[in-house]
Amino acid sequence: MQELRDKGIEVNLLEEIRFKQLFEIDKDRLIWNYQRINRMFKNLGSIEIIAKFLINQSVGFSPERIIEILKYFEPKIKEDKILLDFAFEWIRANRIRFDYKKFIRLEVYEDPNSAIDDIIFLFFLDYDRHLREILIPDISELEICALYEIFFNPNEVDSSNIEIYLAKNQLRVHTIFKGGEKIDTCIFTIREGLSSMIKKDYNDLHALKVKIKSKSPNSVKENSTLLLEFDGTMVERLIKSYCFNEQKIIERELENSISRLLSSYFRFGQFYKFEDFKVELTHNLTTCISSGLTANHRYNSMHNLIASRLRNYEKAVEQQKLDGLAWIKDLKPIVKEIVLKFVDMI
Amino acid sequence: MESLDLLLGLFFSSEDNIVYEKFILSKKLSEENIKQINKLPMRFLGPLFMASAYDTENKWNINFIESTLSSNQEEITEGSFIQSFLCLNSSVDAESGMTYLFCFIGSQYTEDPKLLYEKMNKYIHQSIIQGNYIAQKTYGVEFNYNQFVYGELGRGVNLIKQTVGSPRRLYPEEKRKYCSVGLIKRKRIEGIVESNLYTFDTDDPLRKKYLKSIPSYYLMAILPNYFETRIVETLKLFEKTDIFPNIRTIKLSSSNSEVLYLEEFLIENQIRTSYGLILIPTNNEVSESYEISFYKKKLRLILDKKKNFEETVIEINSRINPFDKWSTDSEENLRNIRDLLDCKN
Numbered sequence: 001m002q003e004l005r006d007k008g009i010e011v012n013l014l015e016e017i018r019f020k021q022l023f024e025i026d027k028d029r030l031i032w033n034y035q036r037i038n039r040m041f042k043n044l045g046s047i048e049i050i051a052k053f054l055i056n057q058s059v060g061f062s063p064e065r066i067i068e069i070l071k072y073f074e075p076k077i078k079e080d081k082i083l084l085d086f087a088f089e090w091i092r093a094n095r096i097r098f099d100y101k102k103f104i105r106l107e108v109y110e111d112p113n114s115a116i117d118d119i120i121f122l123f124f125l126d127y128d129r130h131l132r133e134i135l136i137p138d139i140s141e142l143e144i145c146a147l148y149e150i151f152f153n154p155n156e157v158d159s160s161n162i163e164i165y166l167a168k169n170q171l172r173v174h175t176i177f178k179g180g181e182k183i184d185t186c187i188f189t190i191r192e193g194l195s196s197m198i199k200k201d202y203n204d205l206h207a208l209k210v211k212i213k214s215k216s217p218n219s220v221k222e223n224s225t226l227l228l229e230f231d232g233t234m235v236e237r238l239i240k241s242y243c244f245n246e247q248k249i250i251e252r253e254l255e256n257s258i259s260r261l262l263s264s265y266f267r268f269g270q271f272y273k274f275e276d277f278k279v280e281l282t283h284n285l286t287t288c289i290s291s292g293l294t295a296n297h298r299y300n301s302m303h304n305l306i307a308s309r310l311r312n313y314e315k316a317v318e319q320q321k322l323d324g325l326a327w328i329k330d331l332k333p334i335v336k337e338i339v340l341k342f343v344d345m346i
Numbered sequence: 347m348e349s350l351d352l353l354l355g356l357f358f359s360s361e362d363n364i365v366y367e368k369f370i371l372s373k374k375l376s377e378e379n380i381k382q383i384n385k386l387p388m389r390f391l392g393p394l395f396m397a398s399a400y401d402t403e404n405k406w407n408i409n410f411i412e413s414t415l416s417s418n419q420e421e422i423t424e425g426s427f428i429q430s431f432l433c434l435n436s437s438v439d440a441e442s443g444m445t446y447l448f449c450f451i452g453s454q455y456t457e458d459p460k461l462l463y464e465k466m467n468k469y470i471h472q473s474i475i476q477g478n479y480i481a482q483k484t485y486g487v488e489f490n491y492n493q494f495v496y497g498e499l500g501r502g503v504n505l506i507k508q509t510v511g512s513p514r515r516l517y518p519e520e521k522r523k524y525c526s527v528g529l530i531k532r533k534r535i536e537g538i539v540e541s542n543l544y545t546f547d548t549d550d551p552l553r554k555k556y557l558k559s560i561p562s563y564y565l566m567a568i569l570p571n572y573f574e575t576r577i578v579e580t581l582k583l584f585e586k587t588d589i590f591p592n593i594r595t596i597k598l599s600s601s602n603s604e605v606l607y608l609e610e611f612l613i614e615n616q617i618r619t620s621y622g623l624i625l626i627p628t629n630n631e632v633s634e635s636y637e638i639s640f641y642k643k644k645l646r647l648i649l650d651k652k653k654n655f656e657e658t659v660i661e662i663n664s665r666i667n668p669f670d671k672w673s674t675d676s677e678e679n680l681r682n683i684r685d686l687l688d689c690k691n
Contacts, residue, residue, distance in 0.1 A: 109508065117505045121469045176479050178441075185476045187469065 060154040093151035148193030231264035232288030239292025266324030353452030357387040361443035368499040406561040407437035413591040427454040436467035447471040470502035523635040524625035542671035563687035610645035
């Protein structure tokens with residue numbers, strides 16, 4: 001019996017280690033941050049303080065909406081857990097969403113269905129187990145499905161309140177009981193909650209790749225596999241840490257990250273026209289800035305603003321065919337201005 | 347000539363032992379081969395049924411069998427790109443009986459068996475079990491189980507294809523310590539296999555103690571040969587005669603135990619010799635327990651004749667008797683193992 005218990009503990013420990021390696025959040029820093037907000041707003045209630053804490057962590061909803069969600073889910077939290085644990089899982093979801101977006105951009109899938117299954121396994125299955133640990137066992141699957149949409153796809157969630165949302169979607173997800181026991185149907189709940197988001201992201205990226213290929217067959221040259229991606233990870237990380245830590249972005253770091261983004265695409269000694277890369281550059285800048293900033297910024301409006309700024313520049317360079325190095329030098333101040341403009345808007 | 351760089355078969359055995367299968371045939375095969383391929387599931391699943399039936403209190407599951415593939419220099423007919431072969435099995439105790447999801451993968455890469463196994467066990471298999479409940483609730487009497495299972499197998503095949511070729515990762519459990527409870531020596535000369543098991547003496551209390559941690563000495567003794575033969579058969583059916591398998595790892599588990607079989611081989615003058623260890627994870631209380639790398643090194647030293655067999659076996663576990671072997675070549679010898687080594691008294 002002891003052996004069995006040891007074995008069980010060991011398996012849980014290994015799973016915990018793996019989960020931490022993948023989706024760790026800095027709880028000490030978050031608690032410090034929460035305590036700071038708590039001290040600043042002593043007159044507010046606990047739910048309002050947690051809402052302020054979540055806004056500070058860029059979860060991407062209006063304060064009223066966050067308060068409403070917290071109030072709804074507070075009774076669904078296990079007795080030995082508190083609302084702050086729920087807030088931590090919301091922040092963890094934000095982190096997973098960030099990693100997932102990076103992953104789907106790089107991975108090649110044959111079709112959206114393969115992407116859905118693979119991504120659910122890699123990113124959401126362990127998280128589901130973790131999330132359910134803070135929730136009461138008889139929570140309905142529809143409520144968990146709603147949480148997935150709120151946590152991972154806030155831009156698409158119905159703007160009505162949570163109870164109206166649940167009433168509207170009650171036939172979508174079933175909670176099945178057999179002999180008084182709830183049957184595990186977590187995979188279907190995750191699929192229901194996240195398939196449309198993964199499918200949309202897959203289709204957007206796929207359409208973009210097709211567009212780039214068909215628009216600029218000559219620019220891609222023979223060794224095309226090297227050239228198709230701008231890597232905006234550093235810009236994204238810089239903005240993200242700015243949002244979390246509220247520290248001023250150091251100019252040199254910003255310039256370095258923009259250089260990295262541009263040099264990941266442009267090659268010294270190869271010549272490009274502006275039209276060869278403008279679609280890809282606009283998309284990549286929009287994605288890395290929007291992933292870095294709070295989710296209050298809609299992709300489309302941000303994309304239009306960036307495209308319009310680049311269009312102004314395009315008029316001046318329309319006929320030019322420049323070497324990769326020259327493009328890096330020319331584009332650096334333009335991209336820097338775009339990034340700073342959005343950062344200033346926070 | 348068409349090249350075949352992926353062999354993939356996924357089959358599901360439901361609670362009432364009906365087997366549903368899905369294969370990837372990227373090469374046109376003869377009618378007879380296709381007919382035989384459809385019989386593969388039962389051959390592969392055989393030991394699984396046996397393992398779970400063997401110890402009714404503690405149901406055993408064969409998680410995966412990993413094998414490398416070597417070129418058969420005499421029979422090269424075409425460029426063969428397949429270099430590893432995996433058999434993966436997920437067993438889930440559903441409401442009214444055991445269900446198995448079994449998969450074989452012949453691939454051109456050294457695969458990550460744990461990642462593939464987890465996808466099968468935690469996602470594909472669970473999706474079949476959970477989907478069954480959902481579909482019954484949604485469609486009621488109109489629910490078509492066959493169509494549903496084949497749809498799910500299609501999903502599984504796509505997910506496995508997507509995963510094939512992923513780099514192998516180092517998992518925390520690989521640093522775990524194991525203790526050896528037996529060694530199997532196998533020698534193949536011109537297709538004839540000679541196989542012997544070395545383990546504790548029958549009167550050694552360790553034999554009885556460790557019998558609780560493995561399905562049985564009998565099953566452990568037959569598994570390497572059994573699955574190697576199945577892989578050879580499968581490769582033949584897919585018309586891959588220029589390669590042959592070498593079992594590297596077999597992993598079995600039950601709800602409270604785990605067994606690892608680890609094998610190393612050497613081919614010299616057309617004689618293939620292999621040594622495999624039956625290992626069980628231990629806690630720090632067991633003195634003769636080591637990490638996997640220790641055992642691999644010891645097996646290589648015996649194969650390369652840099653160390654004496656008997657001495658090395660004693661170094662691995664001083665209680666294993668390296669002088670008395672248990673032959674596994676005939677029914678009579680196997681019965682002997684069952685009667686004397688698997689005896690619980």
